[in-house]
Amino acid sequence: MENKTNFSQLLSPFSIKGVELKNRVVFLPHEPYYGSEDHLPTEKHQFYYEERARGGVGLIVMPSLGVHPSGYYACQVAARKESLPRLKEITATVHAYGTKIFAQLTHYGNQTKSVETLQPTWAPSAIPDMTVREIPKEMTGEEIATLVKAFGQAAQLLMKANFDGFEIKVAHDGILRQFLSPAKNARKDEYGGSLQNRARIVIEVLKEIRPYIGDKPLGIRLCLDEFIPNGYSIDDAIEYAKLFNPFVDYINSDFGTWESMAYSLPSLNFEQGFHLKAIARVKKAVTVPVIASGRIIQPAMAEQVLESGTADLIGLARGLIAEPYWVKKVEAGEIEEISECTGCNQKCVGRLLQNRAISCVVNPASGFEENYSRQVLSSRSPNPQKVVIVGGGPAGLKAAELAARKGHQVVLFEKSDSLGGRVKLESSLPGKKELGGVIRYLTYVLNRLNVDIRLNTEATEREVLAEKPDLVVIATGANRLNNPGTYSIEDVLNNKVSGENVLVMDYDAGLEGTGAVEYLANQGKTVHWATPVFFNGQDNEVATVLLPIYGRLGTKKVIAHPMSVMVKFDNGQATLLNPYFNRTEILSGIEAVIVTGLRAADNALYAALKGKVKSLHLIGDAAAPRDTAAALADALSLSSNL
């Protein structure tokens, strides 16, 4: 295990314009979707930030506070006087742990919609963001002046909430980046044309805010590369950073736009620390401190970023969603106890993009801290019991962790020779190794918590009752539905599928189906990909997970058949029906059919034990076949029984 002294940089204090941070870790701004529909902060925000402050982070940046109603979006919190009472409680709560908190200010510009703003949306030019596709109104000079003033007024108001500093968002979304972007700003006046003109409004906003905030730090969240056609690149961003340097106290790095979101929120399809080279270039060009960002997961990488002078501070968003106690665990030298973000983007970004409050696959308590803070989950039960868990997949392992942390005596049966259940399959798909991180973490903590793990032991009614348990959890997963003459995902991953021209009938539309297609295509096969949904793989998070996979499949022999179900397979001929167009298509020369996504809950042991033990629970795929996220969340929901 690594020891504390290895992280001397990461744990060292740092000052931003006189604001003392106790360490170098910053909880990056991210919209959690916990605001009310009228843009007010809620108790959920407070519990959420308190958990990360308790977990030791040095600085929290509270995201995207709306400065003007023409730029509000969804459940974003607005810089309105009605927000002040709760914001004051949030800053006071965070301060009680010695953590500092800054406010990020923004206006969504062409990245909101008129159904939100009840007026035409504002933008530098009448050019839409292609993910929103609503044509905005080109702002007049008066509207630009109103916008600049609105940033100042918002900062003035938020001073009353005791924020320690402020940051303007010139990032993957927001009107200020839209002004910087040659792709979105085609103005002919002093706010468009040259790089200096495009930057004008940002400098005006910074100058407007400054008098209202006195000595407090003022930073900029700056997109360092738009990664879109005709957008600005890292070379331009360096010029922007140099222009803004005299007016700011720090630069918080950011990348991409909604049109290139895979770069803003890099998923496991990108290597860890993907953006660090670009960040190092900016750091060299400016004199103010720089915050690094983008899939920094491991403390060792964070320490290396600081040691090498790539940046001054380490920004983590998803890392601390997945592990609120990241800093405390680094301080204690308990690196292996960190529940790492896997980069799946399923329940953070994925839920946000469905306009839902965010949570986390590997940390289902995230966003539910009011009921499931670490303190509550780790409080010892006054009445220790014997708990038997059947199934060593994610559901069973998480249930075992929660029970053992409460001080119960836990026995876990797993019939195979290793823990992980179907996550072992998930993580053996192309590029998906990191999904196995959750099993690494759970295995580690179960061993530390002395859970009695019995591998190679298929539990029957007899084995369970022999333990004389007080509480039994059945987490036996699901079985493949019998589909004679077809192959399963297990067959694919065990290389049992022969033939060069194959059909994947994908009822899953998530990673199981998409992964099977990629696995087979990587073997050089021609893969017909049929799915009943409107576009192939649509249940993956689309912008950050599916599109990078599409990018890879584009170079392979993959033929997509959306809105299609196989209704007949005979002599190498597969008949696909498109029920919406009421058309059929015949594929010839198909040598193998692989079916994904059809499973039945394995609840036989639950039925056998019903009425025979004091307390019996069914969780995960054994309750209903879903996904790892649901398996872990089911385990969490058991905690009130523990």
Ligand SMILES: Cc1cc2nc3c(=O)[nH]c(=O)nc-3n(C[C@H](O)[C@H](O)[C@H](O)COP(=O)(O)OP(=O)(O)OC[C@H]3O[C@@H](n4cnc5c(N)ncnc54)[C@H](O)[C@@H]3O)c2cc1C
């Ligand atoms: C290829 C693939 C890709 C996937 N991709 C994703 C994804 O991207 N995101 C996502 O969230 N989910 C994904 N899933 C789904 C996810 O893996 C499952 O939903 C999840 O593993 C279910 O967890 P579980 O613990 O309920 O069941 P399982 O993981 O099936 O674990 C059940 C365990 O119980 C054991 N067992 C069964 N009966 C007994 C018994 N009588 N005694 C002892 N042990 C027993 C089994 O051996 C197994 O280890 C994917 C699945 C596959 C196959």
Ligand SMILES: Cc1cc2nc3c(=O)[nH]c(=O)nc-3n(C[C@H](O)[C@H](O)[C@H](O)COP(=O)(O)O)c2cc1C
């Ligand atoms: C759910 C979610 C919402 C986000 N919202 C914002 C936001 O409001 N403002 C912002 O500047 N960045 C936002 N981000 C981007 C993060 O600050 C960060 O740059 C990104 O997640 C990459 O860092 P990470 O790999 O540490 O997560 C968001 C990220 C996530 C996951």
Ligand code: SF4
């Ligand atoms: S849902 Fe996935 S990507 Fe998001 S924070 Fe959790 S582990 Fe990371």
